[in-house]
Amino acid sequence: MYQADTGRYEQMVYNRVGDSGLKLSAIGLGFWNNFGSVDALAKQKKIVHQAFDLGITYFDLANNYGPEPGSAEENFGRLMASDLRPYRDELIIASKAGYAMWPGPYGNWGSRKSIIASADQSLKRTGLDYFDIFYSHRPDPETNVEETALALDQLVRAGKALYVGLSNYSATQTATMAKIFKDLHTPYIIHQPRYNLFNRQAENGLFDELRRERKGAVTFSSLSQGLLTDKYLNGIAADSRAKKATVPFLGVNQVEQTLTTVKRLNAVAEHRGQSLAQMALAWNLRQPAVACVLVGASRPEQLVNNVAALEHLDFSEADLQAIDQILDEQPAIDWDVR
Template sequence: MTYIAAEDRYESMPYRRLGTSGLKLPAISLGLWHNFGDDFSIQNQREILRHAFDRGVTHFDLANNYGPPYGSTETNFGRIFADDFRPYRNELVISSKAGWDMWPGPYGFGGSRKYLLSSLDDSLQRMGLDYVDIFYHHRPDPDTPIEETMAALDQAVRSGKALYAGISSYSATLTLQAQKIARDLGTPLVIHQPSYSVLNRWIEDGEPNVLQACEQAGMGIIAFSPLAQGMLTSKYLDGVPENSRAAQGKSLDADLLSDENIAHLRALNDIAGQRGQSLAQMAIAWALRDQGGLSVTSVLLGASSVKQLDDNLGALDNLDFTDDELSRIDEHGGVEGVNLWQGATDSVS
């Protein structure tokens, strides 16, 4: 059945300007890190993508090694894009990344010009696209000069294969350094994608911290894992379900679900209930809260079903917090070990 997008798709989604650039992103973007590989129904993927766009989610975020297996998410997305979304290409922001391991040998990971540009070509081929809207370096690489990495991003944009360039999981110091190099080359970075949640607040630490560095650099922030790999949902309030990420060892260590941490989750759940929200909805709203010039532009959310997507989009109904609510949330925020990507930032800061 031919897909025709909902006529009212832009009526309820807020769009926020990305730093000092002219690009706007939806407050909630769809991340394809999980649930879009070959282990997941292509029809379910199609339904989620269609419904997201019908609800005003114009940004789909991918990476070269999303799957399983590596590359399959981009391939599956490409199939769906060709069938459903090609007429809407100019209304979509599609992003991809390279930096983590992708293929064997010395040229399939890191931040070298060889890896980044060849990976971008492969990503475009898998997705059937002429260009991506945003191309990221997926992680800092201490073994490659940052000048080489930024030059590769500059070339990606100048070639027309990407419209904008960004970085992910960079420390504040490295963010400022990268932006200076990128600006001198003539292709400023417009976006930083760090992990950030009530339980993982590393971007608030330091002087300057990542939030401050991005404001200074004129960059927007899109936060991934705002639900802390699923901890900030109702899923773990009563233990570890058999089909959960923690039970399967997928990006969430079951050891994090200690009695002490679950007590914090239950307390946060109580605060959410008093706000008329689920724990997940409050966590999303918290990540998007108004912090003045230091606010997050968008959050990346995954979804395993249309219902879960709709539940998460419900966070947009209440983005305001009282000082008392924020103070109470702070009492239960921050859990050691939730930031799985801390080593990447520490190694080059």
């Protein structure tokens, strides 16, 4: 039987989410990749154990995570039943609805029908009574935003979620939803945007909106699918993520377009006494609104390295200027290759 490390809270940093009463571990574990039906459960167990032993308490799921869709939640449910159940009240477990999950017109987007049905399915797969946070995974262009907001509010009132959040919403869309939540007295506290050194769109109004409304953020793709690590500094290995045609968002083309920039950023990280991944995570956490950065992991050792980023979160003005100059000189990247 798994016994968590008794020193698990000694090195982790916990940040308050906006002006809510909730704190998140500064590093969170994302289940988008490496936790599906194609991944060995024994390997997943080692990663999750290592995460919690390091003080990582925020576990981020979604209905469609896998592959196959739904299998990440099913596997998490198995781990919850076998190992983590005694620690349920120490964990912040989140899931989402909004991407295609089942056939027909109701298995996608943000209608009340889709949101409620998806949350019920996710609770069943995970074996949980409630989620700590439930997100609308993306805005629905064909559904009135009030309907999506009311569906999330209903989950809270039904005891299926403690807090609600948004993901992939623009600053304007976020402001509109925030007003509705405020009128409903819904505990909306958090936004989950894509944010990293190569993708800074959240700086164009979203972080300002979150600070204005005193909400928090948890960032995903914090290491740009592995680009912001030492994985590709010496070439593209045959078994790397970039070589897998089934993995979205990252391919050989993007690695080749960013290799010079990555090497220059790595030099800055070395000067700071950090790995590139550690610097990239610390850089995200420099944003006042960011309470947590999500990381994925294919090995427990990666989490140990990532958590070490918390030992050096400060940036000198010279560090930030050097990073900005390197990024300013990076040519436009063609992300949409598949």
